[in-house]
Amino acid sequence: MKLLGYIRLWLACARYSVMxxxxxxxxxxxxxxxxxxxxxxxxxxxxxxxxxxxxxAGWNEYEMLLLVGTAMIMQRLFMGFFWSNLFELGRNVRTGHFDFFLAQPGNPLFMVSTRKLDIDGLANVFVAASVVVFAAHKLDLHPGFLDIALYVVLLAIGLVIHYSTMVLVVSLTFWIVKTEGLEGTYFTMYEFSRLPRQAFKGVNNFVFVYALPVVIVSNAPARTLLHGPQPDLMLWLFGAAAAWFSLAVFVFNRGLRRYASASS
Amino acid sequence: MSAFSKYRHAFLVGLQSNLVYRWNFAIRAAFSLFHLVVIFVLWGAAFQGKTQIGSFDLGQTMTYFIMILMLQFFIGAFSEDYQISEEIRNGLINQFLLKPINYFLYRISIFCAARLVSGLLALIPLALILPLLSHHLTLPWDPWRLALGLPAMAMSALIQFTIAYCFGLLTFWFLEIQSFIILSFAIETLLGGQVFPLDLMPSWLFEISKYLPYYYQMYFPVSIFTGRLNDPMQALAGLGIQAFWVVVLLGCANLLWKRGLRRHTAVGG
Incomplete structure (x- = not known):
């Protein structure tokens, strides 16, 4: 299927979700x-x-609010676009309903990820965005069109990271069938994205800032809006997204090979 | 069979079934541990260059959060509402309508068993990380704290369970109650003092919160144990308000049960 076909498919799913x-x-x-x-x-x-x-950790009240708002925008986007799809992926693998997706003419990961949109999650993106706008106003920031465009691009890259980590978590279902409750990992991990990077010290710094992408994912866009483009942070975010997305696709495909249905 | 032994059996069955779900426990414990790291990082950074926030030092603040986390395993109601909802929806509840068993007492026996298991299991990871935490912990050891704190804790458990029970019973009216539960959970988490110690709120808000049931479902016993509440007379008065809320909530539960049953139709042969 060509790109255009996927886009049309996604639009059909979106229309269905709105209905x-x-x-x-x-x-x-x-x-x-x-x-x-x-x-x-x-x-x-x-x-x-x-x-x-x-x-x-050197962040004043409104800078912190801008960071939290940024983390919230990304989480709402993820909830709106992917959460229930990926949550159901785990359940479907356990019950065997996953067969249904394999039988569809398209990339299985695409098919499972885009079946539903949650309009309520997406509606709250505007609320989260207004928190960011409010904080930016209080900080007397005047970002230009390019700064805002860059911020949006970084949010989108961050969304890729959210998506990839969750795909990794639910892909575990292919190996360990009893993973109910493991989906909560997502909320636990992204609690860290509401914290400023400078607050992490020692082991925590190593694990949550460097090894896992959960802090950088919100800190990079927030910093960019606060202090203008930061090439090192942008590169880091982009690299993390590429690495985690590749890993997620790899693990998901490995899992697919293990999947042996559950029907009789 | 005497009334007591009926519910003792429910309790014992509850014990066994909860020992089976060790996996769920392990996941919950791991999440709690990560949550504790978030709290350490956030509050550690907030205390930088400061010795006190709201007249408590970092050690006292951490002790507060660790105590909350521990008590959650002993008195928190986390899935009771879903279980009750499930039993109403799939008709399992019908068997209780035909037998001389009080559904509330039956569920609370299972709740007690479940919290006994999860509480004792939670002591294991705590004992393991205690050496790492010990220099953060500062617990006051006055005898009155135990004498008033334990009953407060028991009533907190009763409040938590009864709220969950009431939400479970909403299934008589609504097909899907998950959103109600999560909404109520957010309110309980916030006003129960699990996100930040309630005494850090503006004082007028803190005073109001003392009259709400949420204050008594977590913050109250924890503040007695961790030294955020230092006047025994005030604690005694708190126990009075807490008892009032227990009675009110039990009344609500009873009302919902009676009204709900009128709407309930049991099908089957």
């Missing part, structure tokens, strides 16, 4: 509220800590 959302309006509203509330919890935490101190 579904319209059918379950109350449900969508509830989920949007849930996410909104959790975002408020994160922001309140920042507010409470900064009511007792002026700086966390």
């Amino acid at each position: 579904r959302t319209m059918m379950f309006r109350f449900d969508t509203l509830m989920w949007a509220l849930v996410e909104l509330f959790w975002m408020s919890v994160n922001i309140l935490t920042i507010e409470v800590i900064y009511s007792h101190t002026d700086s966390i």
Whole structure:
């Protein structure tokens, strides 16, 4: 299938998802509220800590808010585009429903990843973005068109990292069938992306800043918006995305070979 | 069979079934450990160049969070709402309607067994990392803290369970209750003091929070144990408000159960 075919397929899935959302309006509203509330919890935490101190690892209140907002945009994008698809991938492999995707004419990873969109997650991207805009306003930042474009590109690269790490986690299902609950790893890992890189010391610095991409993923775009383009951070983010995405595809394909259905 | 031995059996069955789900426990424990790292990094950085935040030092703050984490394994209700919802949805609940068993007492017996298992299991990783943490921990050891803290802890468990029970019963009215549960979980996490110690909030908010049930489902016993609440009389008054909330929540649970059963239709032959 050519690129154009994939795009048309994705659009069809998107249309279907919008229709579904319209059918379950109350449900969508509830989920949007849930996410909104959790975002408020994160922001309140920042507010409470900064009511007792002026700086966390050299970041002032609004810089920190901009970082948290950036982390939230990426997480909402991931939730909107990929979360339920990847969450169901694990379940489908366990139950054998995964056969259905293998029978489809297209790349299996693409097919499983793009089946559904969650409109409620995407709606909250705007809320998270307004947190960033608010923080930027308070900091008296005046990013030009290019700065904003760069920020958006870095967010997209970050989204690739979110996606890749989650594919890795759910791919474990191919080897260990009993992985229920392991999906929560995602939320646990990306709690780190709401922290400034400078706060990490020693072993934590090694593990969460260098070995895992969970800190750099939000810090690189936030820094770029705060202090202009940072070539080293951009290169680092891009390299991390390429490496983790390749690893995810490799592990997923290895898992595919092990997949032996579950039907009778 | 006497009433006590009925629920003792439920408790014993609960013990066994919870020992089977060690894998779930291991995952939860690992997540908690990572969460603790996030807290260490964040608060460690916030304390840089400061000795105190809200009149507590870094050690006391860490002790607070570690105590919260520990108590969660002993008194937290984490999947009881889902289990109850599931039992209503797939009709398992019908068998309890025909037998002389009180569903609330049955579920709470299982809850007690589950928390006993998860609490004791949580002591193992804690004992392993204790040498790393010991220089952060500062626990005050006044006898009154134990005398008032333990009943507070027991009532906290009851509050947590009853809230989860009520949310589970919502299944009588709504097909899908997951979003309600997660929304309520966010409120409970925040106002129960699990995200930050409640005393760091602006004082007017902190005063209001003392009259809400969430304060008593986690923050209250933890503040007694970790020395954030230092006046025994105040703790005693707190126990009074906590008991009030226990009664109110039990009343809610009873009402929801009675109303819910009226809507419930059991099908099958």
